[in-house]
Amino acid sequence: MPLPRPDLPRPRGLLAASAGTALVAGMLVSAPALADGETPEKLATAAELGVEVPTADELRAAGETTVPGRWLVEVEGQPTLRGGSKASATAAQETVAERAEDAAIPLEVQENFTTGWNGMSVEMDDADAQKLSEVEGVRAVYPVLEVAAPEPADATPSDVYGNAMTGVDQVQQVDGLSGEGVTVAVIDSGIDYNHPDLGGSGVDDETKDFPNDRVVGGYDLVGDAYDSRTGEAPVPDEFPDDCGGHGSHVAGIIGADGEVVGVAPKVDLLSYRVFGCEGSSDTEVILEAMERAMDDGADVVNMSLGASFMTWQDYPTAQMVETLVDDDVTVVISAGNEGAAGLFSSGAPGVAESAITVASVDNTHRSAPFATAGGADRPYSAATGAPQPPTSGELALVAAGAPGTPAAQACDPAAVPAAEPGQALLVERGTCAFREKALAGEQAGYDAVILYDNAPGALNPTVEGDPALTVPVVMLSQADGLALQEALAAGPVTWAWQSGSTTVENGTGGLVSDFSSYGLTADLDLKPDVAAPGGSIWSTLPLESGGHGSMSGTSMAAPHVAGAAALLLEAKPDLAPADVKTAMMNTADQLTWSLLPEQGYLEPVHRQGAGMLNMVAAVHATSTVTTPTISLGEGEAGPKDVTLTVTNDSDAEKVYDVGFESGVATAIPTSNPEFYTAEATTGTSAEQVTVPAHGSAEVTVTLGEDFGTDGLIYGGWITLTGTDDDLVVPFAGLSGDYQALTVLDDQGMGLPGLGVSDGAGSVLLDPEGGHTYTMADGDVPYLAYAFALPAERLEISAYEVRANGKLKVVNPSVGTIDATDHLSRSPEPELYAWDGTFSMKNQKSRSVKDGDYVLEMKVLKPLGDPENPEHWETWTSPQFTIDYANPRQPGAR
Numbered sequence: 001m002p003l004p005r006p007d008l009p010r011p012r013g014l015l016a017a018s019a020g021t022a023l024v025a026g027m028l029v030s031a032p033a034l035a036d037g038e039t040p041e042k043l044a045t046a047a048e049l050g051v052e053v054p055t056a057d058e059l060r061a062a063g064e065t066t067v068p069g070r071w072l073v074e075v076e077g078q079p080t081l082r083g084g085s086k087a088s089a090t091a092a093q094e095t096v097a098e099r100a101e102d103a104a105i106p107l108e109v110q111e112n113f114t115t116g117w118n119g120m121s122v123e124m125d126d127a128d129a130q131k132l133s134e135v136e137g138v139r140a141v142y143p144v145l146e147v148a149a150p151e152p153a154d155a156t157p158s159d160v161y162g163n164a165m166t167g168v169d170q171v172q173q174v175d176g177l178s179g180e181g182v183t184v185a186v187i188d189s190g191i192d193y194n195h196p197d198l199g200g201s202g203v204d205d206e207t208k209d210f211p212n213d214r215v216v217g218g219y220d221l222v223g224d225a226y227d228s229r230t231g232e233a234p235v236p237d238e239f240p241d242d243c244g245g246h247g248s249h250v251a252g253i254i255g256a257d258g259e260v261v262g263v264a265p266k267v268d269l270l271s272y273r274v275f276g277c278e279g280s281s282d283t284e285v286i287l288e289a290m291e292r293a294m295d296d297g298a299d300v301v302n303m304s305l306g307a308s309f310m311t312w313q314d315y316p317t318a319q320m321v322e323t324l325v326d327d328d329v330t331v332v333i334s335a336g337n338e339g340a341a342g343l344f345s346s347g348a349p350g351v352a353e354s355a356i357t358v359a360s361v362d363n364t365h366r367s368a369p370f371a372t373a374g375g376a377d378r379p380y381s382a383a384t385g386a387p388q389p390p391t392s393g394e395l396a397l398v399a400a401g402a403p404g405t406p407a408a409q410a411c412d413p414a415a416v417p418a419a420e421p422g423q424a425l426l427v428e429r430g431t432c433a434f435r436e437k438a439l440a441g442e443q444a445g446y447d448a449v450i451l452y453d454n455a456p457g458a459l460n461p462t463v464e465g466d467p468a469l470t471v472p473v474v475m476l477s478q479a480d481g482l483a484l485q486e487a488l489a490a491g492p493v494t495w496a497w498q499s500g501s502t503t504v505e506n507g508t509g510g511l512v513s514d515f516s517s518y519g520l521t522a523d524l525d526l527k528p529d530v531a532a533p534g535g536s537i538w539s540t541l542p543l544e545s546g547g548h549g550s551m552s553g554t555s556m557a558a559p560h561v562a563g564a565a566a567l568l569l570e571a572k573p574d575l576a577p578a579d580v581k582t583a584m585m586n587t588a589d590q591l592t593w594s595l596l597p598e599q600g601y602l603e604p605v606h607r608q609g610a611g612m613l614n615m616v617a618a619v620h621a622t623s624t625v626t627t628p629t630i631s632l633g634e635g636e637a638g639p640k641d642v643t644l645t646v647t648n649d650s651d652a653e654k655v656y657d658v659g660f661e662s663g664v665a666t667a668i669p670t671s672n673p674e675f676y677t678a679e680a681t682t683g684t685s686a687e688q689v690t691v692p693a694h695g696s697a698e699v700t701v702t703l704g705e706d707f708g709t710d711g712l713i714y715g716g717w718i719t720l721t722g723t724d725d726d727l728v729v730p731f732a733g734l735s736g737d738y739q740a741l742t743v744l745d746d747q748g749m750g751l752p753g754l755g756v757s758d759g760a761g762s763v764l765l766d767p768e769g770g771h772t773y774t775m776a777d778g779d780v781p782y783l784a785y786a787f788a789l790p791a792e793r794l795e796i797s798a799y800e801v802r803a804n805g806k807l808k809v810v811n812p813s814v815g816t817i818d819a820t821d822h823l824s825r826s827p828e829p830e831l832y833a834w835d836g837t838f839s840m841k842n843q844k845s846r847s848v849k850d851g852d853y854v855l856e857m858k859v860l861k862p863l864g865d866p867e868n869p870e871h872w873e874t875w876t877s878p879q880f881t882i883d884y885a886n887p888r889q890p891g892a893r
Contacts, residue, residue, distance in 0.1 A: 040665060040678035040707050047672050049595040050455040051340055051514070067228055067282050070110075070144040071129055072316050074119040076137050081116055081294075081323050089114040096120075096137045103843040105132050111284065115291050116323035117316055121284045127835075130818060131843040140821070142316055145283045145307040145348075146228050149189065149244060149275045161365045162253075162533035162560060165510070167616035168263050171567060175619060179264025179566035181573075183216070184254055185298035186559075187289045188247030188305065190240045190273035191215050192542040197258030198251060198269070204543045206241035214255065217296055218271030221289055227279025234285060240271040244278065245541050247271065249551050250304050252540030253559040254566070259548060260540050263563025264570075270298055274305075283307060283317050283348075290320045290349075294327055299569055302562035303333045304555035306347040311522040311790055312822040313351050321352035330569070330577040332356045332562040334554035335528040336517035339607070343670040343713065344790060344825045346517040346527055356565070356581050357527050359608050360516040360534025360557040361591065364509035370502045371474075373397060373495045374487035377502045380474035383434065383451070385464030389472040391499035395424040395447055396492065403428060403485045410437045419445035424495050426484055429454045429475075434461040438473045449473045450495065452481020456507040456597075460552075477507055506536065510612075511594035512603050516554055518666070518673075519606035519732070520713060522790035522822070522862055525631045526732040529609040530584050531591060532560040564615055571619050578628075585610035585628040586727045587617035590717060593664050601677070605663040605715035610730045617725065622650035623691065625720065625729050632703055632715075632733030634863070639681060639704025644729065646699065646720065648691040656691070656720035656727070658684045658699055665714040668741065670788050670825060678707055678714045680731070689720070703731055710736030739861040739871045745788035747829055752857060754877045755782030755831065763831055769878025774885035781834050781880055783855055786826040793860035794820045796832065801852040801879055810848055813841040836882060850883050 077092045078084030093112055097120075100107055107124035121144065124132070133141040163169040171177045194200035199214025211217055223235035224243060242248045257265035272289040274281040286305070293301050301324060307315070321331050333350035335357050350357040368379035369389065382389055400416055401407025410416050410425070411432035419425070425441040429451060441449035448471050453459055461475045476484070487493045508514075513535040519527035534557030541549045565580050575583070588611035593601040610629070626645045648654050665678035683702035691697045701718055715732030744752060755763040756771050757778045765784060773779050783796070796818045798810035811817055817838040834855065837847050855877040864871030 040676040040709075040712065043596070043664070043675040043677060045672050045674050046342065046595075049675070051595070065146040066143040067146055068231065069123050069126060070282070070284060071122050071124060071132070072119055072142040072144055072284060072287070073122055073132065074117070074139040074142070074316065076139055077118050079114055079116050079118040079323065081327050084118060086114045089118045092118065092137060093120050096135060099135045099137060100132055103131065103135055105135070105843065107132070111288060113287060113291060116294060116320045116327070117287065119316065127837065127845075131839045134843065140314075145310060146280045147282055147286060147305055147307050148280050149246065149278065161363050162537055163261070163263060165361070165364060165533050166560065166564065166613045168564060168567070171615050171619050175571065177567040177570050177619070179255060179267035179563065179570055182264065182299050182566040182569050183268040183270060183297060184264070184300040184302060184562055184566055185218075185270040185272060185293035185296070186247055186251050186254065187272045187274055187286065187293060187301065187303050188250050189244035189275040190220065190242030190247045191218070191251045191269060191271040192242045192248040192540070193271070194543055195248065195540055195547065197256040197260050197540050198248070202543070206239045210239055210241070214257070214269055215271055216268045218273070219292060220273040221285050222274060222276055222281065224277050226276035228282040229280055240273040242273070242542050243544075244275055245545050246275070246304070246555065247273070248542050249539045249549070250302060250555060250559045253537060253556060254302060254563040256540050260538065262539075263560055264566040267563070267566045270296055281305070283315075286317055287320055290317065290324060294324050294329055298329055300330045300332065300562050300565045302559050303331070303349060304553075304558045306334065306336055306350050308336050308338050308347040308517070309345055309824040309827050310348040311344050311346060311351050311824060312348070313353060313521055313523050313525065314822065315348040317349035318352040321349045321355045325354035325577045328576060330356065330565045330580045332358060332558050332565060334558040335359045337515040337553050337555070338827075339514055339516045339518060341671060341827060342673050343518045343666055344520065344522065346519055346521070351521040351525070351527055353525060354577065356561055356584065357529045357609070358554060358558045358561045359528040359531040360513040360552070360554040361531050361612060362506055362508040362511055362513050362535030363533050363537060364506055365503055366506045366536045368501055368504070369498075371495055371497050374484050374493050376483070378476055378480045378484070379502050379504050380476050381460045383438070383473035383475060384460070384462040385435070386438065386469040386473040387471065389448070389474055390497045393497050395422055395495045397426055397450065397484065397488060397495045398423050398446070399426045399485055399488050400428070403482060406431070410440045413440040413443055416440045416444040422447060424448040424450050426450045426452065426481065426488070428452060428481065434473070435463040435465050438463045438469055442469060442471050447471055448495070450476060452476040452484070453478040479507065508535070508594065510591070511597055512591055512608055513552065514594070515552070516607060518604070520734070522824070524633045524734055524738065524863070526606060526609070526629050526715065526730060528607070529581065529629065530561060530588055530613050531608045531611060532557040532564075532613045534560070561613060564613060564618070567615065568618060582624055582626065582628040583618045583621060584613055585730070586625055587614050587621050588612055588728060589614050590661060590728070595675070602661060602663040602716070604666055604713070605717065605730050605732050606666070606713055610717070610728055621725060623648045623654055623722070623725060623727060625727050627729060630703065630729060630731035632731060634738040635705050635733055635735045636737045639702050641700055641702050643698050643700045644718070645696055646689055646691050646727070647696040648693060651693050653693055654691045654722055656689050656722045658687055658689060658701070659719040659721060660716060661719055662714075662716035665712045667709075667712045668788065676712060678705070678712055678735075680705055680714055680716060680733075703733070705733065705735045707735045710740040739864045741789055741861070742873065743787050743789050743791050743859050743861055744873050744875060745786040745826065747786045749829065751829060752783060752785040752875045754855070754880060755784045757782070767878070769880050772881040772883050775836050775882060776885040780836070781855060783832040783834075783857060783877065784829055785832070785857060786829045787823060787859070788825065790825050790862045791823040791859050792821065792862050792864050793866070794823055795858040796834075797856045797858070798834065798838070798848065799854050799856065800848070801854060807854065810853070811838040811840060814839070848882060852879055852881050854879050
């Protein structure tokens with residue numbers, strides 16, 4: 001399969017000076033060996049349970065992407081909020097820029113950051129990034145990452161049930177909480193401050209109504225036309241209006257007060273716009289918005305965004321979260337919408353340890369357009385890419401085949417029964433794409449295609465493509481589809497389009513949304529932290545987009561928690577950000593496993609965190625466990641003892657029974673995880689803990705595993721059960737040895753491999769080698785590879801093949817031609833292009849001469865010891881030849 005050729009000939013990740021680690025010969029390591037003991041019971045893989053694992057093309061849009069020519073440079077010294085001074089931070093940055101000039105590294109400083117992070121954003125040639133990382137005073141060099149504008153599913157329309165799911169409605173009505181006096185910053189696509197639900201006049205005019213009584217401040221950092229993919233500079237202005245819609249929807253969930261009532265309808269909102277009307281933002285702009293929100297006095301910051309798959313906690317936006325929290329700002333971030341992509345799929349800044357990272361739960365009800373058929377209302381979602389369904393008229397329903405059969409799925413157009421005028425085709429989901437099914441129905445002459453799901457839940461299909469569909473295509477639930485199949489077996493069924501909408505119970509209500517991302521972080525910290533309603537949420541939209549609508553995503557779950565944080569701060573103004581997080585996590589309710597809800601298992605802890613937010617309990621709790629979450633790391637060292645301190649602020653003694661609950665465990669492959677029942681080994685110093693009034697008590701728990709295998713992500717909850725309240729502490733770990741797992745993944749394509757440009761923008765794998773590269777017009781050696789796990793370090797070396805067959809290292813003073821730290825798991829195959837150049841120890845560039853070469857990749861496993869040869873994976877390419885097309889080009893030493 002051809003791979004799209006990258007714009008950048010470099011790996012992704014944090015660049016640092018070459019470590020000089022000795023080279024280790026060898027090929028890929030073997031599959032992880034089982035340790036002593038029994039393997040836990042396997043339940044199924046994600047694909048076997050109906051999860052449609054994304055294709056490489058689908059993941060390509062979701063994964064983090066570098067922005068060409070732009071870098072974040074962290075320098076030595078502390079920012080002002082961590083004990084440094086602005087003068088010393090500025091001086092350190094200026095010194096680095098001067099040293100870069102002395103080292104012949106051309107760069108242009110774009111922004112200086114001194115408050116929460118000591119560094120600068122620069123424009124420079126990507127080939128100079130490693131050289132800059134070796135300049136004295138540079139701590140690290142990070143690529144600026146593209147952050148795609150969140151594209152939540154349109155579940156139009158939906159009703160308001162989210163507040164009831166978490167008890168927000170009760171603390172609003174009974175306790176009178178509204179968020180008054182609390183300021184929440186929204187870093188997003190802006191806010192439509194003209195909207196009456198958000199304090200506006202109802203007149204669509206970006207220069208009017210800002211600031212108003214609700215949206216009290218903010219800034220547009222980018223302008224309408226901004227898109228990080230175009231390379232154009234942002235055009236900031238003072239009006240952070242919203243033309244994309246996402247930020248207004250988020251703001252309404254937090255604090256709308258009108259037709260929509262948000263979680264905290266009296267909060268003050270700040271709007272920081274980091275997206276244009278369409279397209280992507282980047283981490284440089286987001287970093288600046290975070291500093292502005294902190295400087296402007298936000299109490300809570302909501303970030304319904306992130307760079308998916310970047311799970312290392314030292315990325316600058318994640319570092320900035322820690323600074324905000326240290327400055328008494330509660331930071332709430334969406335966990336990500338890459339749940340179908342499997343493990344380690346969340347991203348920065350949500351992986352920050354101090355953030356409150358939020359998973360999504362489906363709403364209990366949904367409202368939707370509908371038709372009547374088989375004696376009942378049949379709510380549907382209209383497919384993107386097909387004509388809008390009519391609101392009147394009747395069609396005779398025809399089944400493509402019996403349920404559960406290949407015929408029912410209509411993947412073979414020749415097997416679809418020919419239509420008569422006035423008929424609609426009923427088709428089951430599965431095997432092939434929705435577009436293929438719809439085209440088969442259209443080509444057979446049907447006037448509409450009625451899809452139905454093959455699993456519980458609500459789905460928004462797309463049938464986009466060229467040519468466009470000419471008949472309406474809609475999606476029914478599994479239950480409705482099977483009911484219609486049964487009705488058709490008994491006789492004729494009429495499908496009658498209706499106007500308006502109907503509200504029905506959501507079959508997956510109260511379960512983790514299928515799109516919600518999994519943890520852990522690359523450092524094996526437990527994420528997410530809590531869950532909240534995010535599937536099918538009705539909120540505000542810009543006036544020009546209709547004013548109200550429904551969206552689904554962890555983008556919708558995070559603002560629910562941000563609003564809840566405002567309610568807690570109103571009720572208890574002295575709470576620090578860590579206290580807000582603890583209150584939410586201690587009192588959360590664990591959720592049933594969404595993929596087999598009828599079996600009674602609990603959702604993996606690294607997908608739901610502590611569980612569903614319970615605001616009644618969070619607001620009224622008088623006891624807390626000061627350790628809200630436990631990350632056990634890898635299990636090689638055996639069980640760990642953790643001492644928990646339980647405090648009691650009430651006037652009466654409290655007694656808690658100590659227990660444990662387990663969630664479903666997951667295992668590799670990360671892209672299609674296997675699920676297991678794997679209960680942790682647990683123990684406790686006491687089966688009960690008695691906590692005196694206005695006092696505290698300790699209990700020590702022992703947590704570990706003896707599963708006999710490496711790489712299961714397991715965990716659960718320590719439960720403290722009292723007579724009038726319950727507390728939980730989630731925990732997670734990875735069984736066995738993290739470094740025993742294989743990082744390099746063949747992706748079913750035989751990766752890693754050498755690649756050759758096809759001359760048309762793609763790269764073809766060349767497993768045998770032997771190609772002669774001209775080093776002109778993209779005809780350069782490519783390395784194609786993929787990481788199944790986050791990688792600690794990637795080193796790429798080149799060797800000249802001498803006439804006697806021996807290898808001579810290119811660039812012996814450094815040992816590598818490129819090196820990168822802290823790379824993410826690969827959502828798709830990666831490509832690295834080598835132009836024949838390398839940087840010597842003195843930072844001067846050289847080029848290799850014509851000749852025969854091989855390339856070598858060395859990958860240090862996550863959290864691996866660079867001095868331990870067993871923690872490295874090594875792959876050497878087949879031999880290839882360099883023969884410069886133009887002898888005048890650099891080709892001689």
